[in-house]
Amino acid sequence: MDLKRRDFLKMAAGSGALLAAGSHPALAAPRKELPPNAVGILYDATLCIGCQSCMVNCKTFNSVEGGALYPQKEGIPYEFPRPDQRFWDRPVDLSSNTLNVIKAFKTGTGVNKDSETDGYSFVKRHCMHCIDPACVSACPVSALKKHPDTGVVTYSKDACIGCRYCQIACPYNIPKFEWDEALPQIRKCQLCNHRYAEGKYAACCEFCPTGASIFGKVTDLQAEAKRRLSLKEGTYQAYPLQTVDSKHTIPTRVARYLDHVYGLAEGGGTQYLLMSGVPFSSLGLPDLPEEAAAAVSEGIQHTLYKGMIAPAVLLAGLVFSAYRSTKNGDE
């Protein structure tokens, strides 16, 4: 066959250009809609006191090590995976044992809450429950799924083959792998969906004493975030506790908000929304475009396969490999 190395490289370069073109937003798959009964969390860093009650109760109600010591009572469904390891811990980041972490930002003397000058702020990190999740898109065996009604992104250990593509795909670096287990799983927040059947909701919100973390329908959380942005700084206002529609409220002095709700647009939108007085980049949240990473990669895949570009490149590769072997044989 008269295929020269130069011809093959030219062909590969051409397909590289097509791949580059594929990253253009125009080739991204259409933006996905919020599921009809999407639930999520609104976290307001200006209300957070960094008590870490959300972290402890996340561990307790999700059976991961390091939760608070609760007595085992009849009818209480949670238990510790290792009874000999009931202790409090202070994790500094997410891990397979920590599905939710409170981090602190500090600048200068760190005395002014929610300020970038000599200030500090907390931030609560866990799965964002993306509207178009890259982890779901990347998983080759559908071990990660987005619920069509609630939008909660769940994980099935029975389906998982341990390839960890979800870890690479997630733009927020959320899924964690159990490196120290004989039969490892991926661990991440599943929005406490195992508690809904008993009329409960996210444990981190149920046990937040200030209303910094509240659970509810995403449309209601979005409206509550807008309401907060319209409040007059320095006045005392009623903030709901635990859930967005709660009758229990707590009067709190309105802080200076950044005019931005993180998660309304970032990465195609998320069901976990954040408000803050300091830039989200200072809190370690990535500055993402409005297109979901999953939409861009799906757009590229569809474009490549629609035009039979990927199979053609693969075939060219095989042909070149065969040509090289034959040539070596001749020599």
Ligand code: SF4
């Ligand atoms: S934050 Fe990461 S793990 Fe969570 S849904 Fe989005 S892509 Fe998946």
Ligand code: SF4
């Ligand atoms: S929703 Fe549940 S699993 Fe997710 S961070 Fe809150 S307590 Fe943890």
Ligand code: SF4
């Ligand atoms: S429980 Fe509420 S106030 Fe305490 S650290 Fe968590 S989010 Fe902040």
